[in-house]
Amino acid sequence: MKIKAINGVKDILSDEIVYWQKIEKTARDIFRRFGINEIRLPILEKTELFARSIGEATDIVEKEMYTFVDKGITMRPEITASLLRAYVEHGLQVRQPIQRLFSIGPVFRHERPQKGRQRQFHQVDVEVIGAQEPQVDAELMAMGQMLLNELNLDVSLEINSLGCPECRPDFRKKLIAYLHERHDSLCDDCKRRIEKNPLRVLDCKQQGCRAMVQEAPSIVDNLCSACEEHFAAVRKQLDRLEVSYTLNRFMVRGLDYYNRTTFEFLTTDLGAQAAVAAGGRYDGLVEQLGGPKNTPGIGFAMGMERLCLLMQQQEGQQEEQGGADIFIAALGEQAIAFAAPFVHQLRKLGLQAAMDYSNRSLKAQMKQAGRLKAGFTLIIGEQELEQGRGILRNMDTQEQNEFSLQEGAAMLAEVIAPDKA
Structure with a gap:
């Protein structure tokens, strides 16, 4: 259950x-x-x-x-x-x-x-x-x-x-007298309020009471x-x-x-x-x-x-959560082992960084990057590790450039989010 x-x-x-x-x-x-x-x-x-x-x-x-x-x-x-x-x-x-x-x-x-x-x-x-x-x-x-x-x-x-x-005491007396004269027109709650808390009758949401109090004495006049x-x-x-x-x-x-x-x-x-x-x-x-x-x-x-x-x-109030600054798509166990501390360094630098540890296909990881509204994706596979150069994709423009992995997290942060680095 x-x-x-x-x-x-x-x-x-x-x-x-x-x-x-x-x-x-x-x-x-x-x-x-x-x-x-x-x-x-x-x-x-x-x-x-x-x-x-x-x-x-x-x-x-x-x-x-x-x-x-x-x-x-x-x-x-x-x-x-x-x-x-x-x-x-x-x-x-x-x-x-x-x-x-x-x-x-x-x-x-x-x-x-x-x-x-x-x-x-x-x-x-x-x-x-x-x-x-x-x-x-x-x-x-x-x-x-x-x-x-x-x-x-x-x-x-x-x-x-x-x-x-x-x-307020003089006003209260006037209000109670007015309400007593109209006792039968009040809802059950307001009948009970007459002596205990008569001002609350003025705030009643029942239509009959609301109509009845329109001619009631007003505190602002007293x-x-x-x-x-x-x-x-x-x-x-x-x-x-x-x-x-x-x-x-x-x-x-x-x-x-x-x-x-x-x-x-x-x-x-x-x-x-x-x-x-x-x-x-x-x-x-x-x-x-x-x-x-x-x-x-x-x-x-x-x-x-x-x-x-x-x-x-109300119009114009379409709020959305901010997306990740970068998603690292790591393909293969070696790439995952390299990417994990890289992501951690990016986070220490103030960036919102994400990756997938499950070694899924590039297509599946790119979909995940899209769901996270990532601004950039860094693709690292076995070949990229051997060459020391990942593929950095701008998710808005789809433009791709190589990025030297030896440059490290600090340089990547400068490239994708200079205002945060």
């Missing part, structure tokens, strides 16, 4: 890896420009971390976490809480008052698998901790836009403000003066940075820790799973996790699976 992968857990095969590598390479380059440093975090955390940070009334904590109940350990459902746990535990604010950090890795949620949504998926996560200025909010969104632009992805930015502990000023400054800075955006007054986040600025990068090419990146400000979370009081923070996460889907779907 064949053993298959668990439902919702996906193998990433080599023909897809090129997309993942491009995302990671582009992200790392952009983060370098913005002075954002990498941090690597464990997958397993104490369950309490997510219950305290995400919120016990959220769907993630109630339904979606993979938890070892007897151990009190959970496989992380998101990265922000883990990163802030590390920030607090290691006192990173002592080293640098403003920490600019990113992490890339897997996260786990027990959701119904569908296109662009898996039970094990991967995120690029960015956090700026210790900065409260609205310009930082705009800078982070501009950086996200830059990353998506450099990946040639067509996305749009939507923003909102979720207010703060000063202005901001206190400080939040209103902050949000106005964010929008002004986005305009200065020439970052296009749309105000979405019903945008909320599924996690309890967000306040003030929230944002999403959206696409129309993935059906219902429209968000490829989302985030916002969480000024009270560090203190909630035992860190210094009044420590502000803001961040966002990008779903790598969704980015890969977009790159495959």
